[in-house]
Amino acid sequence: MTESLADMVELRIPPDPKYIAVVRLTVAGVASRAGMSVDDVDDLKVAVCETYTNVIDHAFEGVRPRPVMIRMTATDRELQIEVIDEGVGFDTEAKDYGKEADLSREGGLGLYLVHQYMDEVRIESAPGSGTRVIMKKRLAG
């Protein structure tokens, strides 16, 4: 049996909109290196940038911003991306975040796109404990 070899790339980055393009370029590079199709690379860029933008907008309300960790782990089957912040966290049970598209307000689509573009999305968070979003996209073929 052939064992999967995991390649891991970590990006530690300030929660600042000026770095969104850096996140997008890094994700595109890692995903392309992992063998993702052009279309899947485009999907990943949106999903990860939406998640990172959510961190910028919400994770550090009322507290001092801390660096965000974006960890990309590629195997021969999938690419897993974790976006980890040490912000204020939230109660994941309080609402079905991103499961439905909310067109009634101008900022209600980010997490919905993440769910649509990724094969698997899991959010681990609690008030005061930061947030970890784990996303997976399978390699086609």
Place this chain on the structure above:
Amino acid sequence: MDLELIDGWLQSVAVGGELDAYTAPRLLEAVAGALDAGHEWLLVDLSDVQYIDSVGLGILIGGAKRAAERNGDLSVACSRPNVRRVFDVSGTAELLNVVDTVDEAVAILSKARAAQGGREQ
């Protein structure tokens, strides 16, 4: 950002590049600027946009609502597959009258204006 008034009633705004939370204020400036200037019929030309996400979508949804409040409408022209896909997947393509070309957007808005009693161009 390119602005053009078509046939004296349709304001076209063309924005290029990548539209994320850092760069989308360019789009907001263009859309809000046109509405503030009294244009309720807006054609947003995103033909040269390579990336858009929910921040850009939010600006366009807000622009469409403001245009509708003034009995106008908004149409988005974009043909790049990854950009078009964001509209399709988010379910905003119909709301924002997303079409492939500027000509199609002009036709949609001309028809909508005519239906409101204005003169079709």
